[in-house]
């Protein structure tokens with residue numbers, strides 16, 4: 001099995017692309033955002049640490065995390081953003097590794113990891129064989145973000161600027177999906193990339209490596225007996 005890192009900028013279209021990979025092309029996808037929401041549910045370790053670090057004011061009366069308020073705090077304060085990332089990222093990575101292991105056991109050829117900050121944190125970069133960046137122009141990103149999250153231009157800009165510029169991410173990518181046009185345009189690009197991934201033989205490297213290791217262990221045992 002090999003891993004594919006899918007990334008982009010905020011509201012550049014990662015979820016839209018992931019849905020095409022997952023629902024239409026039946027590829028296995030793991031979404032870091034969904035895991036990030038699960039690890040801050042009441043009762044989880046990260047939830048407790050956020051309450052200890054940021055206080056009760058970032059929680060709603062029903063005990064759920066007040067994402068809007070926390071978002072306002074961290075997108076304007078780099079120190080606090082780092083604090084929050086230091087709590088949430090390790091929990092997300094642990095859960096992600098567990099899900100990847102399950103996919104490996106189930107025999108998938110490849111798994112797509114939707115990781116918004118793949119190039120910023122670099123933690124999972126050494127483990128992905130290919131990277132896919134979902135790109136759109138900055139004015140489209142701004143408009144889509146303002147519309148989807150009902151944000152002012154200033155707030156949307158602050159969120160976009162907190163990430164590495166999309167043009168920089170494109171330079172680092174194996175494949176770039178240009179999401180400036182219609183969803184149909186994007187769908188066709190996703191299909192092309194899916195065919196390329198299916199044609200890749202990278203999954204064989206790990207399989208051959210594991211088989212060799214297994215053969216060596218068996219030979220070693222027979223030698224000892």
Ligand SMILES: Nc1ncnc2c1ncn2[C@@H]1O[C@H](COP(=O)(O)OP(=O)(O)OP(=O)(O)O)[C@@H](O)[C@H]1O
Pocket residue numbers: 008009010011012013014015016017033116144145148179180181182183186
């Ligand atoms: N090609 C497109 N044309 C028009 N609207 C689009 C297109 N692609 C995505 N959108 C819209 O832009 C918004 C952002 O898209 P999406 O949620 O897929 O981005 P994202 O990168 O996953 O966002 P986030 O970083 O916040 O998770 C959504 O409202 C989506 O419907």
